[in-house]
Amino acid sequence: MENGEWKRPTDLFNKTNNYPETCMHLCAVKELIAYYNNRMKNIIPILTCLLLLTGCARDKEKRPITIGFSQCVGSDKWRQSMLDGIHRELSFYPNAKLIYKDADNSSEKQIEQIKELTAEGIDILIVSPNEAKPLNTIVEDIYNKGTPVIVIDRKTSSSLYTAYIGADNYEIGKRAGEYTANLLQGKGNIIEVMGLPGSTPAIERARGFYDGVKAHKDIHIIAEVYGNWRIEKVEEALNQVSPELQQKANLVFAHNDMMALGSYEYFKRKGDNNNLMFIGVDGLPNTGLQLVSNKILTATALYPTGGEEAIRTAMAVLNQQPFQKDNVLQTVIIDSTNITLMKLQADKISSQQADIERQQQMIDEQRKIYRNQSTVLFVIAGSLVIALILGGVAFYYLRENKKITRSLEQKNKAITEQQQQIIEMSEKARAAHEAKVKFFTNISHEFRTPLTLILAPLEDILHNGKFSFTIQQHLKLVQKNVIRLLRLVNQLMDFRKIELDKLKLRATENNLNDFITEIMEPFNWLAHKRNIDFRLISREKNIMLWFDANMMDKVIFNLLSNAFKFTADNGYIHITTEKNTAGNTVIIKVEDNGSGMLPDAADHAFELFYQNEITSQHGAGLGLSLSKELINLHKGTIKVNSEKWKGTCFEITLHSGTGHLAKEEMLTGKETEHHAYQDEKIFITELQQTQIQPDISSLATFGNGTTRSVLIVEDNTDLKNFIQGKLQPEYEVFTAENATTALQQAFDNIPDIVICDIVLPGKEDGMAVTNTLKNDMRTSHIPVILLTAKTTIEQQIEGMKNMADAYIVKPFNIDFLLETIKSVMRNRELLREHYTSELSVETKNQAPKKLDRKFINEFTAIIENNIANENFTIDELCSNMGISRVQLYRKVKALLGYNVNDYILNARLQKAKHYLSQGEYSVSEVAYKTGFSSPAYFSTVFKSKCGVTPREFKEK
Ligand code: FRU
Numbered sequence: 023m024e025n026g027e028w029k030r031p032t033d034l035f036n037k038t039n040n041y042p043e044t045c046m047h048l049c050a051v052k053e054l055i056a057y058y059n060n061r062m063k064n065i066i067p068i069l070t071c072l073l074l075l076t077g078c079a080r081d082k083e084k085r086p087i088t089i090g091f092s093q094c095v096g097s098d099k100w101r102q103s104m105l106d107g108i109h110r111e112l113s114f115y116p117n118a119k120l121i122y123k124d125a126d127n128s129s130e131k132q133i134e135q136i137k138e139l140t141a142e143g144i145d146i147l148i149v150s151p152n153e154a155k156p157l158n159t160i161v162e163d164i165y166n167k168g169t170p171v172i173v174i175d176r177k178t179s180s181s182l183y184t185a186y187i188g189a190d191n192y193e194i195g196k197r198a199g200e201y202t203a204n205l206l207q208g209k210g211n212i213i214e215v216m217g218l219p220g221s222t223p224a225i226e227r228a229r230g231f232y233d234g235v236k237a238h239k240d241i242h243i244i245a246e247v248y249g250n251w252r253i254e255k256v257e258e259a260l261n262q263v264s265p266e267l268q269q270k271a272n273l274v275f276a277h278n279d280m281m282a283l284g285s286y287e288y289f290k291r292k293g294d295n296n297n298l299m300f301i302g303v304d305g306l307p308n309t310g311l312q313l314v315s316n317k318i319l320t321a322t323a324l325y326p327t328g329g330e331e332a333i334r335t336a337m338a339v340l341n342q343q344p345f346q347k348d349n350v351l352q353t354v355i356i357d358s359t360n361i362t363l364m365k366l367q368a369d370k371i372s373s374q375q376a377d378i379e380r381q382q383q384m385i386d387e388q389r390k391i392y393r394n395q396s397t398v399l400f401v402i403a404g405s406l407v408i409a410l411i412l413g414g415v416a417f418y419y420l421r422e423n424k425k426i427t428r429s430l431e432q433k434n435k436a437i438t439e440q441q442q443q444i445i446e447m448s449e450k451a452r453a454a455h456e457a458k459v460k461f462f463t464n465i466s467h468e469f470r471t472p473l474t475l476i477l478a479p480l481e482d483i484l485h486n487g488k489f490s491f492t493i494q495q496h497l498k499l500v501q502k503n504v505i506r507l508l509r510l511v512n513q514l515m516d517f518r519k520i521e522l523d524k525l526k527l528r529a530t531e532n533n534l535n536d537f538i539t540e541i542m543e544p545f546n547w548l549a550h551k552r553n554i555d556f557r558l559i560s561r562e563k564n565i566m567l568w569f570d571a572n573m574m575d576k577v578i579f580n581l582l583s584n585a586f587k588f589t590a591d592n593g594y595i596h597i598t599t600e601k602n603t604a605g606n607t608v609i610i611k612v613e614d615n616g617s618g619m620l621p622d623a624a625d626h627a628f629e630l631f632y633q634n635e636i637t638s639q640h641g642a643g644l645g646l647s648l649s650k651e652l653i654n655l656h657k658g659t660i661k662v663n664s665e666k667w668k669g670t671c672f673e674i675t676l677h678s679g680t681g682h683l684a685k686e687e688m689l690t691g692k693e694t695e696h697h698a699y700q701d702e703k704i705f706i707t708e709l710q711q712t713q714i715q716p717d718i719s720s721l722a723t724f725g726n727g728t729t730r731s732v733l734i735v736e737d738n739t740d741l742k743n744f745i746q747g748k749l750q751p752e753y754e755v756f757t758a759e760n761a762t763t764a765l766q767q768a769f770d771n772i773p774d775i776v777i778c779d780i781v782l783p784g785k786e787d788g789m790a791v792t793n794t795l796k797n798d799m800r801t802s803h804i805p806v807i808l809l810t811a812k813t814t815i816e817q818q819i820e821g822m823k824n825m826a827d828a829y830i831v832k833p834f835n836i837d838f839l840l841e842t843i844k845s846v847m848r849n850r851e852l853l854r855e856h857y858t859s860e861l862s863v864e865t866k867n868q869a870p871k872k873l874d875r876k877f878i879n880e881f882t883a884i885i886e887n888n889i890a891n892e893n894f895t896i897d898e899l900c901s902n903m904g905i906s907r908v909q910l911y912r913k914v915k916a917l918l919g920y921n922v923n924d925y926i927l928n929a930r931l932q933k934a935k936h937y938l939s940q941g942e943y944s945v946s947e948v949a950y951k952t953g954f955s956s957p958a959y960f961s962t963v964f965k966s967k968c969g970v971t972p973r974e975f976k977e978k
Pocket residue numbers: 095098100101175176217223251277278279303304325
């Protein structure tokens with residue numbers, strides 16, 4: 023403990039490895055306890071830090087050691103004392119385990135038990151052999167196989183062992199002999215009671231005893247018997263000694279104290295030799311020493327058991343520490359002269375041993391506490407580490423959480439600000455919208471008077487004035503559009519009233535079928551004219567229904583008007599009225615087999631200002647939106663079912679009775695006369711076709727206007743007729759209303775120019791028409807002018823990409839259109855001049871359209887190849903080119919400005935000129951080489967076209 027340094031227990035044990043120094047054991051034990059206590063205090067912080075390492079170290083320290091101990095007999099006190107010593111010493115080695123086997127004085131049994139011990143896997147064998155010879159082989163065997171063997175007390179007859187521990191039995195015998203001789207003063211008879219025959223202590227003690235007394239010739243060992251070390255065998259042994267000899271004997275030397283006591287009791291029982299003295303061996307405190315002290319034995323020779331020494335040596339062997347092979351334990355003769363001292367010493371030793379055991383117990387308890395505390399500490403430290411980790415994780419997430427919360431707060435703030443801005447913006451937008459609608463309504467209102475003022479004098483002029491047919495048509499066009507504007511203005515006003523909640527329902531009870539029949543009236547003449555099957559279908563004659571006649575008038579008119587707009591001639595428009603089975607609703611259907619709507623258009627049919635293909639063609643779709651609002655006022659519904667190119671069905675559902683109407687919404691009596699819809703005129707006029715006929719006078723002025731042709735592709739009949747009227751004097755005009763007929767017309771007639779609207783009914787639009795024309799060899803040369811209301815620059819670029827030659831935005835100036843047509847035609851003219859100069863196809867510096875170049879190349883190549891073929895026909899040329907005769911003529915005329923026959927003739931003559939100028943061929947040969955049937959005909963034609971005869975040309 024000096025210098026605050028703590029010694030390890032093993033160091034302390036090393037200090038106490040001497041049996042007689044038992045008191046030192048005691049100090050060592052105290053130090054050991056103090057060591058454990060202190061270690062407990064100091065170890066806590068270290069253990070916390072080095073928890074894992076400690077675990078490993080503990081494992082290393084605790085490497086288990088198994089010691090096998092084979093005892094020849096375990097029942098006598100001496101051997102029990104040996105085992106106690108072994109246990110005592112073992113308590114300092116917690117990792118050492120002892121397997122103890124008692125052979126019960128049987129050598130065979132001991133051999134078996136040793137085999138069992140090796141089978142159990144011992145690290146070292148401690149053996150006290152019963153008899154020397156029988157145990158020889160097994161002990162040698164184990165030793166040779168590498169297991170260390172410590173022989174204790176008795177020996178085998180071999181020297182193959184690792185270490186021996188025991189007293190020198192010969193020396194004990196000899197000292198006992200010398201003591202006896204001295205005691206008997208050199209004269210006397212001795213009976214020797216020996217141990218087990220064949221056991222080394224018996225042999226050596228007998229030999230030593232004999233040597234101890236042999237110097238005294240008057241001392242005789244008169245009898246030698248075997249008591250086999252056991253008290254109970256003594257009687258039997260001594261009975262072998264004759265009574266005479268027993269009588270003559272002065273001393274009995276027994277090889278151990280127990281046999282000495284047995285001999286004493288034997289002779290005491292007999293009672294015929296009271297002076298006999300007894301000497302034993304072992305000197306154990308509670309037996310031998312007590313017998314000497316009680317004067318039963320005269321003396322005993324101390325024979326230490328060597329238990330502690332055996333374990334210390336075993337551990338030294340196993341820990342590869344230095345050890346002695348033969349460890350001879352000290353002996354001494356104890357008699358009346360030293361018995362008191364020896365007893366005192368023995369008592370002291372046994373009390374110290376008791377102390378040691380007690381301390382040992384305390385150590386065990388401390389060790390247990392230490393182990394428990396270690397475990398607890400280990401768990402606490404483990405928990406602490408886990409807690410620290412969890413704490414770290416929690417701290418990390420806390421920080422992350424704070425960050426997220428902060429960013430969320432910021433986002434929230436931004437969102438709130440944005441929300442506020444949106445609210446403000448929507449408020450502004452609402453106000454702006456309100457202002458816009460108000461302005462719009464007001465301005466609409468303002469329009470009504472001037473429009474009426476235009477309409478009234480116009481109708482007057484139309485009625486009374488005398489104009490040419492064309493002017494009359496123009497005026498009717500103006501009238502129709504004024505009426506259209508009026509209708510839009512009226513509808514806008516109605517909307518505004520609905521929005522402002524000013525349009526109130528004024529319902530009366532009416533006969534629905536009569537009401538509808540009345541509305542149908544103005545349409546009948548149109549249906550008749552266009553052969554449209556137009557009728558009212560109803561199972562019931564009278565369906566009485568409450569509704570606002572003026573409103574319902576507008577709705578039905580609007581639906582019929584739409585149906586007529588989109589139904590082709592020879593189609594049908596059916597109005598059906600029916601009560602539902604429960605009788606609480608009435609359904610009015612307006613169904614046609616007209617052009618129908620695409621799903622998207624049908625979905626948005628009732629939306630105000632929704633732009634779709636129909637609305638873009640026919641103006642703003644106010645009518646349906648207004649109809650829906652009017653039906654809503656009736657708490658009814660209106661829906662549409664439509665399929666493109668199949669037809670449309672509008673379905674209105676109205677409540678029967680008056681349950682759905684407020685009191686103020688119902689008018690009794692005839693407060694309002696139903697008058698035919700005030701805008702009837704507007705609807706009907708709109709449905710009429712305004713025919714603008716060609717101006718005969720202009721035709722006359724321009725004379726032959728049929729040399730050039732124009733195809734007008736426009737679905738708006740008015741506009742189409744208007745343009746047609748303007749172009750007719752100067753051009754041959756073809757017309758088409760959709761892409762299919764446009765392409766048909768173009769391929770059939772090969773017009774000189776195409777004027778095409780972009781938005782056309784049907785799947786293909788003007789762009790597609792242009793694209794098809796420009797990519798077909800028959801029509802690729804035809805210039806196309808696109809005419810449309812689409813106005814963005816992107817749309818114009820798209821048109822140009824489709825190779826349109828010009829792009830005119832509606833509304834346009836008709837003169838501008840006429841000039842554009844002329845300009846495009848003039849450009850064609852220039853191109854044509856280029857193609858036909860010298861009849862060659864020099865296209866190097868020009869960039870005519872690819873398809874046209876291909877056409878010209880193909881056309882000229884076929885003619886070149888057939889220049890000598892006098893039977894070559896136009897039909898052959900057409901079939902080679904894959905186009906019709908008309909297409910060929912038109913295309914050649916358009917691109918080259920020539921009639922095909924003239925072109926071929928010119929080509930032949932050019933070739934002939936070439937041959938003639940070379941001078942290689944005769945005139946006749948040239949004639950045949952250039953496809954003329956005879957030289958005479960060749961000469962005639964040549965002279966008429968070139969002014970000179972071929973011969974003259976050749977000579978020049
Ligand atoms: C015990 C014992 C001792 C004796 C020893 C010799 O069995 O008889 O009394 O001294 O054996 O091995």
